[in-house]
Amino acid sequence: MPTMDRLRAMNYFVRAAELGSLSAAARSLATTQPTVSKQIAALEAALRVRLLERGPARVVLTDEGARFLDSARRLLEDYDEAVTALDERTRQPRGLVRISAPVALGELHLNALMLQALQQYPELRIDLLLEDRFVDPIEERFDLMVRIGHTLPPDLVARELATWPRYIVASPDYLQRHGRPRRPQDLVRHPFLRYLLGADDTVQLTGPGGTVDVPVTARYRLNSAVALLDAVRDGAGIAFQPCWMVNELLRRKELVRLLPQWTGPSQTVHLVYPPRRRQPMRVQLMLDLLAAKLRAL
The missing domain is CATH 3.40.190.290 (D-Maltodextrin-Binding Protein; domain 2)
Structure with missing residues (x-):
């Protein structure tokens, strides 16, 4: 199994394990359920182990799959960091940053900030989801979340910015x-x-x-x-x-x-994001811009 195909299959496996179903993984990765199933099966064949038990609606990690999951996550993070390091040598942030924020704050203040960032950095792309509910950044693939006055999950990084x-x-x-x-x-x-x-x-x-x-x-x-x-x-x-x-x-x-x-x-505002050893340049840029904007308010 070629290395790049193996990395892609590992990404499909990690998403399926995190979300608990092949179809949910397919939706989050903008592909099809048969593609995800085929890639994971090819990975299992290459490793000669069963990683997931498939049910009608959900998948469950096998013992071997549970042991492999953390290693797969670390390997994918290392690969992302290596690609990010190459990007940073050009000093131009590029790629997609997905951000969640409350509706009013986004409409009144953050939308203008996003447009300024897009104008200044032509290779940057931004998804800004404006909802008042608390989104799960792992399941819904968000890089950054702006939260006001919510209980914050302990498994996320939360930076308090202002009261x-x-x-x-x-x-x-x-x-x-x-x-x-x-x-x-x-x-x-x-x-x-x-x-x-x-x-x-x-x-x-x-x-x-x-x-x-x-x-x-x-x-x-x-x-x-x-x-x-x-x-x-x-x-x-x-x-x-x-x-x-x-x-x-x-x-x-x-x-x-x-x-x-x-x-x-009073209201307390936090920037919330999944823990990782190093943020990609595009995410760190938006984190810094959001922090400066929210403190100024």
């Missing part, structure tokens, strides 16, 4: 119609706009008097941070908003920060 305060904001039009709250207890008389997930009937504020819980009336709850911001700008009510979403609007006086000595629960 963002959340402000209480409203539009000038809303305040003209309803008046301005002067203390936390005044919020009881105002309609609150809330992000749907995890929202309850109280808001927590931290300020000169410590931390207080204030009961509020949430007349409108929704699961889109961008739509929530639009509702605030349209004068529908008062809301918590993270500083990175509203700083520019506050500067332009399109929104007003209320109770400026008080803030809501």
Whole structure:
């Protein structure tokens, strides 16, 4: 079995072992299930061992396959690093970087960063998936993930980049119609706009008097941070908003920060990625660009 064919077959084997099925491996590698099956069978024949037990829906590692898996991963990583080292001698990042990020952060800030990177590095390609759910970087083949406020799995590398305060904001039009709250207890008389997930009937504020819980009336709850911001700008009510979403609007006086000595629960942002001994140049570049951008917010 030629060396390059063996490397390809090992890649198919590792993906099938990680995902638990030949069809899932085929989808992740943009090929067909028969191709994956044929390549792994050829690898097993070359090694003279059975690596996977095939079932109707799933594959399971044999004892020999479990022992071979770690070695195969290391060999593939070494090969990738060798190719990366050749690329780095040209000082031009090239190839695909797959990034996952929350929807609002991506639309408002990261999309522009991606376009700048593509313009500056003509051989770079980027997949940017904007979803608020936590994706599995191993199963879904992501190089980098931007996460805000999620529980972080222990088997991933997580770099904490910034902690963002959340402000209480409203539009000038809303305040003209309803008046301005002067203390936390005044919020009881105002309609609150809330992000749907995890929202309850109280808001927590931290300020000169410590931390207080204030009961509020949430007349409108929704699961889109961008739509929530639009509702605030349209004068529908008062809301918590993270500083990175509203700083520019506050500067332009399109929104007003209320109770400026008080803030809501802060957001912590992490860059998350699978552990590897060395990041390819293209991934390290995007990691550095994202870190700088997120800290600046």
